[in-house]
Amino acid sequence: MDKVIVAENLSLAYSSDETIIKKVNFSINSGEFVFVTGASGSGKSTLLKSLYGALKPKEGSLVVGGVELKGVSSKKLNFLRKHIGIVFQDYKLVKEWTIEKNIMLPLIISGYDKTVTQNQVDSLLKHVRLKHQAGKYPLELSGGEQQRVAMARALAHNPILILADEPTGNLDEYSSQLIWNLLEGANQQLKTTVIVVTHHIPETMTIDYKHFHIEYGEIHAVN
Amino acid sequence: MQSIKNHLSLVVALLSILFSIQIFTIVDRSIEAYKEKLAMNYSMVVVSQKNLKTKELRKQHKLISYLEKLSPDSIIKKLDTGMSAKNIDFLKLTLPKFYKIKLTHFPTPSELEKLKKSILQIKGVKKIESFETTHNTTYKLLLLFKTVISTFSFAMIVVTVLLIFKELRIWQFKHNERMNIMGLFGAPVWLRSAVLFRLSIVDAFIASILGFVMFSIISSNKWVLDQFKTIGIEVVIFDPIFDFLFLLVIAVIVSILLATFIVLGHKEEV
Structure with a gap:
């Protein structure tokens, strides 16, 4: 199986005096569903940030989708990000854009033509059950609806990898279940690799998954 | 909104x-x-022993627009204390020539100074009246504004x-x-x-x-x-x-x- 992520002796830090992740080794295969858990401040989100290149490795090597992120150029990083879908706890939607335009964003960046973009957005809006809200702005929606928009945006460009940082952290049970279903669906139907950083793995998970736990800057494979 | x-x-x-x-x-x-x-209303007066021509003066300084000869009649009239016509004609010949000089634009004080120097270098020119005080006051007012x-x-x-x-x-x-x-x-x-x-x-x-x-x-x-x-x-x-x-x-x-x-x-x- 192809490896989507390979980390070797990877250390991550925000400043030179404090290392958050210390010389860890792990790899993730294409099509896997991975949970990363750990206590608050353990470095889960830090690890996720490094996977989309927002935080560069301090030491060691980190290869994502065939791109070495240590000393990566902005051109290569932009290329990689065009193949990644990211979901955040705080949604990170552009407030002055409509729901439709927010979902279009990765397609516009990747240079898809207008018809393809519109068809894809229509189908995603149906998929996340927000077709009737297309013209609204993010702040007019509930938290659960906003996260579904963020999910649709993450899926829009058929990414090879979806990274989700506590995607259900702010949601009620019903909305959380919808998000988990969407993530499972992307993994099962589209064979997209999914990495989710979370405090708790939902009990309702119906698919096989890999579980990493971070403690004291080290990563342990739980299963 | x-x-x-x-x-x-x-x-x-x-x-x-x-x-x-x-x-x-x-x-x-x-x-x-x-x-x-101001330039249109402003002029200098040049007193010269010999006749002056616009072309000649313009060669000396580009600021000069044209030259106008002033008639000596008004001066002679003041001096007229029963002189004969012959004497008046003689007086006219011996009196220096008066010219009014018009400029292309209103000069700065330094331009005015240069112009005076270059006109004084012309043979025959005895005196220039540039009405400097009035000129400088107007110019300084403009600059201040x-x-x-x-x-x-x-x-x-x-x-x-x-x-x-x-x-x-x-x-x-x-x-x-x-x-x-x-x-x-x-x-x-x-x-x-x-x-x-x-x-x-x-x-x-x-x-x-x-x-x-x-x-x-x-x-x-x-x-x-x-x-x-x-x-x-x-x-x-x-x-x-x-x-x-x-x-x-x-x-x-x-x-x-x-x-x-x-x-x-x-x-x-x-």
Whole structure:
């Protein structure tokens, strides 16, 4: 199986005096569903940030989708990000854009033509059950609806990898279940690799998954 | 509503820059027009033993427009105490020649000094009366007026630039979020900044059009036109093509600079 992520002796830090992740080794295969858990401040989100290149490795090597992120150029990083879908706890939607335009964003960046973009957005809006809200702005929606928009945006460009940082952290049970279903669906139907950083793995998970736990800057494979 | 408010803050700042520049331009044009008027009314008197010609003098100094011979009759009349016609003719021949010199434009004190020196070098020229004191007072008054207006315009531009920098910080905060989000999905810098540049160019156009309307109204205002008539000059207050294009270019440059500062100051959130 192809490896989507390979980390070797990877250390991550925000400043030179404090290392958050210390010389860890792990790899993730294409099509896997991975949970990363750990206590608050353990470095889960830090690890996720490094996977989309927002935080560069301090030491060691980190290869994502065939791109070495240590000393990566902005051109290569932009290329990689065009193949990644990211979901955040705080949604990170552009407030002055409509729901439709927010979902279009990765397609516009990747240079898809207008018809393809519109068809894809229509189908995603149906998929996340927000077709009737297309013209609204993010702040007019509930938290659960906003996260579904963020999910649709993450899926829009058929990414090879979806990274989700506590995607259900702010949601009620019903909305959380919808998000988990969407993530499972992307993994099962589209064979997209999914990495989710979370405090708790939902009990309702119906698919096989890999579980990493971070403690004291080290990563342990739980299963 | 919020969007209009955001546009308005930059448009108002740009408009006050354009206003200062146009006011300065109007004052500059008025001073030039007034200088021309002064030059038309101003002349020097040259006393020479031999005849002088305009061509000859113009060779000496380009500032000279033309030369006019003054008749000695009025002087002779004052001296006339029953002289015979023969004696008067003789007197006319022995009297030096008086010339009035007209200039192309109103000279600065240093130009006037140079001109006097070069005329005095001409053979036969004995004396020049330049009415320096009157000239210098008028010129200094003009300069003072120009300096006051320039200082006022400069101060207004400085205050506006400070306002724009404050606006820049708000824009930076506002656009950083969108630029960060676009960056997360691999948008290159030009695409992340495109909205910002488009917005600033739109604002520059709005400010220029408002400036155009404002100065078109001012330039056709009767009271304003009367003020210029009172001082006897005609000035183009606002040229709808040249001045508009000039203001538009200034507004576009300022807003593009503003957008560039924001893009350069943008740092990806970690």
